[in-house]
Amino acid sequence: METLSNLESFVRSAEAASFSAAARRLALTPAAVSRNVAQLERNLGVRLFQRSTRGLTLTEAGVRFLHAVGAGLDSIQGAIADVTTKAGEPAGVLKLSVAPRFGRKQVLPLMPAFLARYPGVTLDLSFDNRPADLIAGGYDAAIGGGFELTPGVVARELVPAHMVVVAAPSYLKGRKRPATPADLAQLDAIAMRSPESGKVKVRKMRNRHGEEMAAQLRPRVFINDPDAICSAALMGMGIATLVVADVVEHLESGALKRVLPDWYEDAGPISLYFTSQKLLPAKTRAFVDFVTGAFRQRGLAKRYSAV
Template identity: 60%
Template sequence: METLANLESFVRSAEHGSFSEAARRLSLTPAAVSRNVAILERNLGVRLFHRSTRKLTLTEAGEAFRLAIADNLDGIQAAIAGAASGAGEPTGTLRVSMSPTFGMTHILPLLPAFLARYPRIRPEWHFENRAVDLVAEGYDAAIGGGFDLSPGVVARTLAPAHIIAVASPAYMAGRVPPIDPAGLQALNGIVMRSLQTGRVRHWAMRDVAGNEMRAPLAESIVLNDPAAMREAAMLGLGVAMLAVPDVLPALENGTLVRLVPRWYSDAGAISIYYASRALLPAKTRTFVDWVAEAFKRERLAERFAGSLT
């Protein structure tokens, strides 16, 4: 039996003539929509779309299939929404994975009001620096970036993941601030060694005009955790390249200052991931909507944008 995710990807792609537009409407990536459609075609044993670099058009079999399921799909989605809304108060254990620094700074403070509104939900939150497998590991949701969108996994973008250069006012006292990323090499660098690859991560930076330049930080101090890098920078040990959300409170209270403020690195997006768009438990949908509304209310997407000085 086909999953609703595959069928919905097909119907929305047919409606809009584009995997990209369907992905935008479904809060998926174009690759995930294309993969869902490919799985559907393989399972049915027919080609549903003619694909070209310019457009997406239905085959004869694809048009017949669309006409056969379109109304039924809408009915199923309406039934699911009705059942979810009529199922009573959201309840159950809510297993969520998120990075320690980001989660404790920006998500954990949302918990008191969330539990006051939904007291029958029991949070089980894991703070970890890794991309989990939502389905295999039994998570209801995860917040972060760089997750693989396997079939049926939805990503709802919350904010950009921009990396900026920061240091303490004490470290910069008496030093000439660099005018571009290349100038960072004259300063002590606090860099991170990846737990996955074992390599030290170096960044290229860009400005809003589209210019790009490497940021060659010296490997003066090597750490393996963003929170430790932030603390080392606040101790005046050098310059660190860190995600804006991880250093925003320190920037706002003056504990850290931003260097080369016109420049940033783009690490993608911060998203909230969950395992299925349809048949989503009320506890998960409630949490996803709560987080998304908080980001909107607090203007976090704008505040996390390293492209804004």
């Protein structure tokens, strides 16, 4: 009979394609994970991984074995986690990666109440625009957009990332309002260049009726930071395309106006990502439930929707 540690080392190594990444997730050394997998291979009499300097690749037998045992392992560990969670309060270091602007404005203000409810939890927050590798980076959870749902990673959608065209009333005064995204070329735009190509992204906008149209902007000012773009728009320097969640207060106060009220760009959802929904430490489960509950109670998905 194979031990749970051998099977767990194999499954997590297969998900991460790395003994080192699996070791970080399992709180073991890479050597221990490698030994567990090697022992499993000896006991089964088959090679499960092809090992190279570039990482791990499952053999044909390894693919079949992962398919056979992966779900069962999660079920067993889920039962263990459920018992453990009920046995004690959430505790330990909670390592999180969050998108900077969204994290500062929407997530960080929730944390005093979260820490007051769970005094045994210590927060380790990283603010980064790049999607984090949860398994390789050893993160318990991450919040942002554009994450790849790799094996072992699940997501809870928090709010939509709808982008809208905005401008200060002082800039719009005396100017003809555009009727369609194509008309935006008649106005000065505050734009951001692509870090890869150096070009300005062509916005693909849609309206409430499902019609789509490209928006060709006429940049007058280039800025590489969304917060600074918002500040420039507030100063009346031109139109800007920004996520509703980042400008909703300005829209509600009237400091900014939507230039095309019926049009927006859907940049996908902002979600909370974490590993294996069936197996979560109590601290991670508490965080997931707390944040999703707070967003739901405040109706933020509706508030940040452009529709």
